[in-house]
Amino acid sequence: MIFAQISKIVDPIAVKLDRWTVEAYRLLPNMIMAIIILVVFRLLSRLGGRFMERILGRASQNIALVGLISAITRIAIFMTGMFFALGVLGLDKTVTSLLAGAGVLALALGFAFQDLTTNFISGAFIAIQRPIKVGDIIETNGFTGKVLSIGLRSVKLDNFAGQHVELPSKDIFQKPITNFTHSGERRVQMEGSIGYKDDLAMVEELALTAMKELNFLDPLKPIEFNFTRFSEKSVDFEILFWINQNKIGPGPAKSAVMKVVKRIFDEHNITFPTPARPVEMVPPPSSDEKPAAESKSQA
Numbered sequence: 001m002i003f004a005q006i007s008k009i010v011d012p013i014a015v016k017l018d019r020w021t022v023e024a025y026r027l028l029p030n031m032i033m034a035i036i037i038l039v040v041f042r043l044l045s046r047l048g049g050r051f052m053e054r055i056l057g058r059a060s061q062n063i064a065l066v067g068l069i070s071a072i073t074r075i076a077i078f079m080t081g082m083f084f085a086l087g088v089l090g091l092d093k094t095v096t097s098l099l100a101g102a103g104v105l106a107l108a109l110g111f112a113f114q115d116l117t118t119n120f121i122s123g124a125f126i127a128i129q130r131p132i133k134v135g136d137i138i139e140t141n142g143f144t145g146k147v148l149s150i151g152l153r154s155v156k157l158d159n160f161a162g163q164h165v166e167l168p169s170k171d172i173f174q175k176p177i178t179n180f181t182h183s184g185e186r187r188v189q190m191e192g193s194i195g196y197k198d199d200l201a202m203v204e205e206l207a208l209t210a211m212k213e214l215n216f217l218d219p220l221k222p223i224e225f226n227f228t229r230f231s232e233k234s235v236d237f238e239i240l241f242w243i244n245q246n247k248i249g250p251g252p253a254k255s256a257v258m259k260v261v262k263r264i265f266d267e268h269n270i271t272f273p274t275p276a277r278p279v280e281m282v283p284p285p286s287s288d289e290k291p292a293a294e295s296k297s298q299a
Contacts, residue, residue, distance in 0.1 A: 038277045126169060131177055188243055194234060221242035
């Protein structure tokens with residue numbers, strides 16, 4: 001009786017094992033073919049990743065973008081090989097399920113990390129279009145500084161005040177950018193005023209003569225001197241000049257121009273009118289307060 005019960009348990013297992021063995025022998029060529037396909041596509045993924053690194057390395061200086069696209073290329077090639085291998089094994093339904101699951105997962109991740117995805121896409125477009133480069137001096141989103149690094153998620157600036165500013169890539173991509181380095185030229189504006197008694201023609205000639213001694217001005221760009229308006233006590237003017245950014249920045253350039261203009265105006269007695277300021281008149285003490293003050297002094 002015991003042997004009969006054991007045989008009832010063992011026989012079905014043995015039958016299933018025999019079927020599995022037969023199926024394994026039948027699928028053995030397909031399994032070998034699937035393994036070969038995976039090995040070949042693994043090698044192709046490495047070659048494809050290296051090829052993309054070389055091509056994109058010449059077109060873009062963004063290391064993060066090059067690495068990301070190279071990794072996506074390797075994964076895409078290997079996944080293609082995996083789908084082929086599963087098809088050889090006759091697991092077509094598994095392939096369909098994997099594709100459907102990948103689509104749902106991608107959609108869920110897109111909604112969950114919407115801002116992060118937007119920054120990555122914006123960073124990719126910045127790297128491809130290259131509106132800015134490392135070392136450029138730009139102004140965007142209310143910040144001015146030198147570009148230190150351009151990543152997929154953010155752009156880092158040196159704001160010339162000892163701090164580093166990190167801006168999201170989507171803000172750089174979606175909002176206006178003023179690139180002071182792109183053309184290599186920059187115009188600086190200096191404003192001032194003179195008195196009504198001064199000769200305007202002489203003032204203009206003196207200012208332009210004084211600025212000729214400055215060596216950081218762009219010789220190919222003219223200096224513009226314009227009188228702008230008549231104010232209450234002065235005639236206002238502006239000087240527009242172009243500088244060589246490799247020699248000096250806009251702040252020091254404006255300071256140097258102010259020094260030479262002030263010096264030559266002082267030499268020719270050109271006045272700089274000061275704004276009128278209200279004077280507070282202190283009323284004299286009343287007669288009642290004087291005796292009290294005198295009594296205190298006597299005491």
